[in-house]
Amino acid sequence: MRLVRGATVIAVLALTAACTKSAGEGDTPEAGSSAAQQVQATAGAASCTPEKYNGGVPKLDLKTITVGFAQSEKEANPFRITETQSIKDEANKRGIKLITTNAQSDLNKEIADIQGMIAQGAKALIISPLNSEGLDPALKAAQDAKVPVMTIDRLLTTKKACVDYLGWIGSDFVVQGQRAADAMIKATGDQGDVAILLGASGVNVTVDRTKGFKDQLVAKGSKLKIIAEQTGDFTREKGQKVTEQLISANPGIGAIYAENDEMALGAVAALKAAGKKAGDVKIITIDGTKGAVQGILDGWIAGVIESNPRFGPLAFQALEDFYSGKGVVEKTIISDKEYTTENAQAELANAY
Numbered sequence: 644m645r646l647v648r649g650a651t652v653i654a655v656l657a658l659t660a661a662c663t664k665s666a667g668e669g670d671t672p673e674a675g676s677s678a679a680q681q682v683q684a685t686a687g688a689a690s691c692t693p694e695k696y697n698g699g700v701p702k703l704d705l706k707t708i709t710v711g712f713a714q715s716e717k718e719a720n721p722f723r724i725t726e727t728q729s730i731k732d733e734a735n736k737r738g739i740k741l742i743t744t745n746a747q748s749d750l751n752k753e754i755a756d757i758q759g760m761i762a763q764g765a766k767a768l769i770i771s772p773l774n775s776e777g778l779d780p781a782l783k784a785a786q787d788a789k790v791p792v793m794t795i796d797r798l799l800t801t802k803k804a805c806v807d808y809l810g811w812i813g814s815d816f817v818v819q820g821q822r823a824a825d826a827m828i829k830a831t832g833d834q835g836d837v838a839i840l841l842g843a844s845g846v847n848v849t850v851d852r853t854k855g856f857k858d859q860l861v862a863k864g865s866k867l868k869i870i871a872e873q874t875g876d877f878t879r880e881k882g883q884k885v886t887e888q889l890i891s892a893n894p895g896i897g898a899i900y901a902e903n904d905e906m907a908l909g910a911v912a913a914l915k916a917a918g919k920k921a922g923d924v925k926i927i928t929i930d931g932t933k934g935a936v937q938g939i940l941d942g943w944i945a946g947v948i949e950s951n952p953r954f955g956p957l958a959f960q961a962l963e964d965f966y967s968g969k970g971v972v973e974k975t976i977i978s979d980k981e982y983t984t985e986n987a988q989a990e991l992a993n994a995y
């Protein structure tokens with residue numbers, strides 16, 4: 644990648660999905676046509692059944708048991724708020740008793756939360772892992788109690804499907820990074836320096852979104868140059884703080900790149916505080932929150948790519964397929980769309 648003088652470019656990625664609206668997804672009927680996750684691909688045979696899982700577990704009726712949902716990050720982020728609501732809505736729709744916890748972004752608390760729900764009598768679990776490693780004590784407690792675990796969103800990269808957990812549902816985060824790079828090349832005319840606001844460390848989402856982004860710039864022979872990488876922990880506060888540092892170190896910043904909307908919106912706050920005007924800095928961001936898509940309409944954000952958090956329907960379908968004996972696949976990859984300056988107005992209702 645050649646060095647190109649000129650505006651420093653940092654582009655924030657947010658992935659927005661617009662799918663057919665599903666009833667009870669937490670949207671009001673007049674909201675946009677969007678929301679439900681769509682399966683784009685699966686990996687592995689649909690073979691995980693009660694007979695095969697964890698040396699054999701009881702075949703239960705979802706309608707008669709309590710299911711536990713372990714949320715990872717505090718619900719300040721619309722991604723988390725929407726994810727939890729989607730799980731609650733689907734349990735409600737299916738008449739399933741649900742208990743939920745929130746780890747407040749603390750790994751030890753997520754472990755305790757999961758152990759606690761098992762102690763409270765949860766007979767199946769849906770877990771949104773905080774990190775890709777470190778849940779072993781919780782997974783062991785579930786295994787010892789013969790409680791099956793379905794994982795969503797972040798991947799437990801060293802654990803095995805149909806051994807440590809049933810299966811996994813989520814986005815292709817590498818592709819999100821690749822699409823982010825394409826959007827940034829377009830937004831910047833493929834020139835300028837790039838600083839990356841990384842997601843939280845120890846999370847496959849961060850690794851993949853960064854890898855996809857960098858690989859795509861190389862694959863496209865981009866003239867963009869990555870000049871800095873720093874984590875904003877997927878939070879708005881840290882995204883703002885890191886962007887303030889980036890602006891003072893690189894006054895000519897021409898656009899901003901971080902790996903989720905919350906950091907992007909923190910970056911916008913930093914730009915405003917620095918006296919920048921909408922459009923002075925090209926911003927492309929990941930997730931698909933209403934704030935970020937509104938940012939396109941306000942001129943602060945140049946593009947938004949989705950990470951659809953509405954896991955309820957597919958997560959409970961997986962539990963149903965498990966207990967019915969149909970079997971659960973190792974990986975279910977959902978499709979994600981993109982908001983642009985051309986479609987943001989029409990698609991805003993699909994954001995979360």
Ligand code: GZL
Nearest residue numbers: 722796797848877903930950
């Ligand atoms: C992605 C998810 C990420 C979101 C962030 O599936 O793990 O975590 O993109 C959130 O908003 O913090």
